[in-house]
Amino acid sequence: MTSHQHFPKEFRRAVVERVNRSNGYGWCAYEDIEDFFSEIVDLENLPSADGRYENAAVDLHAHTVWNEDYEFESLLRDARFDPLLMTDPQFKKFVETGLRNDFQRRLLPPNEAGRLHDSSFEGDEGRPIADLIRPMFQSIGFDIVHRTEFGVGVGYQVVSAKVNASNQGRAHSANPAPLQYKGLQFRSKCEIDFFKDIYSAGFLVAPLPVFVHKPTRRRVEPDFVIVKFGIWAIIELDGKAWHNESPADASRRLEPFTDENVRIIRFTDGELASSEGRGRAVSEILRKFENWRMSR
Structure with missing residues (x-):
């Protein structure tokens, strides 16, 4: 393989x-x-x-x-x-x-x-x-x-098939995101489930967007970029249940964002394994965004 x-x-x-x-x-x-x-x-x-x-x-x-x-x-x-x-x-x-x-x-x-x-x-x-x-x-x-x-x-x-050009889910051209929901690409069922919950919570959501970083000549694909109250953050889903990438590798992948002081929120497979867990995660994200808004 x-x-x-x-x-x-x-x-x-x-x-x-x-x-x-x-x-x-x-x-x-x-x-x-x-x-x-x-x-x-x-x-x-x-x-x-x-x-x-x-x-x-x-x-x-x-x-x-x-x-x-x-x-x-x-x-x-x-x-x-x-x-x-x-x-x-x-x-x-x-x-x-x-x-x-x-x-x-x-x-x-x-x-x-x-x-x-x-x-x-x-x-x-x-x-x-x-x-x-x-x-x-x-x-x-x-x-x-x-x-x-x-x-x-x-x-x-x-x-x-000839498809319309899209960067979404295609940071790695040899390994495009294999799953689809509502016309969007995803790399795991967990990402789809989380997308449904965070979208329902009223966030502006971009799943698997592709960013290009000139200093390292890299294309970087965070799991989600979300926006609310004029504040944006990256959501990363860590866990062997849906990613082969280790948390350490994910941290290195996201260095272009941390270098720019972009907020990154991470969740593990255990935290998102159930609908209740995803609900708690969304509530936590909402609290963080409220705190960030109040501190501006």
Whole structure:
């Protein structure tokens, strides 16, 4: 895994979980598990997890055809088939194979397509996978479009998309923020949850803005810049639950702001893990801003 991935790990996890959580069928609902993964990886050159078999091809056949004791979802946590560990081309193929499965299943008659035609479906369950994940791919400069052969629809493909230029969430061009909410980019679900709370509190909010610092020739991306009463401050969310960056590294990253005496407020993963914790954090921020206003 390199830092120059088109599909960062956090983005991949969000895509896979979006389908697993919201779609009634998942990624592999139309064809055999063995056939699914054979589209993505060379099964004959992957090791078997069962010592009785010579490679992953025989392993999968034995445990998904002869005996159905391998589940697709559990295989996604197997290092041989984990989408988070795939190369970019493999992950793209994984998504396209899942999209094709979903597309072809929807061509079946109602009595064969199963719960697709069940009136008990609610919410996202049963929606086409393409509709579920297209906004996610669009948020990082890709799109999901119909694929045709000889004028006939056969599935979907992931393609690069021309997107409107935006610095937001793109301080590191090789690692854009992978998540999207209300047309804005975020690097973690916690950032989205915190954005909702701080926005509801009446602050002017800029999530993941990009600043350029000439002395160090660096682009700096704080988690949030917030403004109220004509006062502005930076909010940083620290914690392994959503950032790989250590607090010390974050402090070095924010030196251009501390050198300019910009106010920085930090919170840890423990403080923001719950809605109650985020509520207390917002209240603390409001108190700080009130104190700063009174001291001017």
